[in-house]
Amino acid sequence: MDVLGDVLAAMRAGKPYAGRTTCWEPWGVRFPAANSACCHIVLRGGCCLIPPHGEPLTLGVGDVLFTAAGHGHVLADRPGSPLTDFRPVRDDTSLITELNIPGPGAATELLCVCYSFDDIRPHPLLAELPPVIHLPARIGHHPALRSTVNLIGDELQRPRVGTEAILAPLIDMLLLYVLRAWIDEQAGHTTTGWAVALTDTAIVTALHHIHRRPEHPWTVEELATSAGVSRATFAKRFTAVVGRPPLAYLTWWRMTTAARLLQGTDASLPTVAQRSGYGSEYAFAKAFKREYGIPPGRYRRQRQSP
Template identity: 85%
Template sequence: MDVLGDVLAAMRVGRPYAGRTKCWAPWGVQFPANNSACCHVVLQGTCHLIPPHGAPLTLGVGDVLFTAPGHGHVLADRPGSPLIDFRPARDDASLITELNIPGPGAATEMLCVCYSFDDIRTHPLLANLPPTVHLPARAGHHSALRATVDLIGDELQCPRVGTEAILAPLVDMLLLYVLRAWVNEQSGHTATGWAAALTDPAIATALHHIHQRPEHSWTVEELATRAGVSRAAFAKRFTTVVGQPPLAYLTWWRMTTAARLLRGTDALLPTVAERSGYGSEYAFAKAFKREYGIPPGRYRRQRQTNW
């Protein structure tokens, strides 16, 4: 089980937005601080990221910018340009849209993809992300990411038979490649939080087993054995890096798994309980209500209606 991919799949809601944006100076687009994460890639020209605080960041051709959920930001040709709110007008059944801002000045073209995440129960990995991740264009770096950008750009520039079906996995791949690049750049002795968790051999092994078999009756000792370290060292390291003790994270992930099954499948409640590590429907319902505030049946009805 790939933990990074599993977390993103569990937290994603709704359909992503993907489009090519072409703007002529002066222009500016304000992205709200909501439950969306965005990937922006500059295809032509230059622009500036204007954060709520701090100095603007210049983005050039080939630069990739990721913005985490909950962090608003502004992209503009320069500080002080007039702004419009990002409100993509598209058919809800379509993945593709376009944004064009006319003007007399130089043109900037970008590839923009936005993903919505569950803001009711944010995974600590997403909460641990920095507000922005900037991956400058550098020859020989992130070749898989660059290839994915090229494929998405080609499909958006000239939609044809099969474009929607092709884009769906490509936009997911883009997000994974960006976050993988962030994890890799954070790896080493200075890595903290989930960047460290995903690259620490012992912690990553334990997370792998928890995500692969959340229904198993894991103990700290068994997870430590799988990770190849002592029980005491494992428990301390896991709690420090992940932010929760091993069994607390196991329970958290079980409830996340249950919610995912409730809103995304028609599995019966006993099946959801079993796959979430509970021996009885009653014990599961009690734990679920304690975590989410409502019984699992009502959660299913509300979330399948709204999502």
């Protein structure tokens, strides 16, 4: 029941990119507060995350650092080092970036991966992510994540035939493993939110049905039956954990589905309406404008324009 994969696919905007960054002391890199989430992995040496407020966070070899979209941050060898804005040299057709900062001191190598997300209507899961997720290198912890990091690092260090094709799914896997690790670490520490929703059998079953068949005329009772709990228990639990009632989330996901179809396909408006759970184009257009502020046809033209 890959609800997490659905969410990331729905929110994706453009291609992700990855690069090996080599910096010689003294150095610092300023990452802007854009609609990109970043994963940084220390491959050699060490550095620190310098937040806007609070104490620096020291990072060692093997540490994984995730920074959520909309949160600018600074990586540096130490506080007070000169800063360079993150502007990687990148071919628009390539996933691979390069950034090197020369200097007289010791070198630090980083693997940096960035993901762009649609910031018009971010999924509540992404909105709930903390500004920073730090996964320290610990033997026996998150082995699949460590293997993915090693594979990406190897492809970037020695590009050869098939590197671009191999990197694309590995980059997606990296983000999924980081978020899975965060979800696992939240277990038992909170009773609400998407980290709970994705580990609650009843709720994730209902989410799976909504995501797979948004066009179906779901009722709370039908979703509760599929989840194996009473209607009252399901409605209360879903609302408390997800943050909105089941049918309100269904409407939200239908509109998200419609926006993806409008932007990424040439499907006619009646087809988009039907696949989004609306029996008429008029009802769909009215609902879409209520959510996005503009009619679906104009949304398509704006989002598909170069």
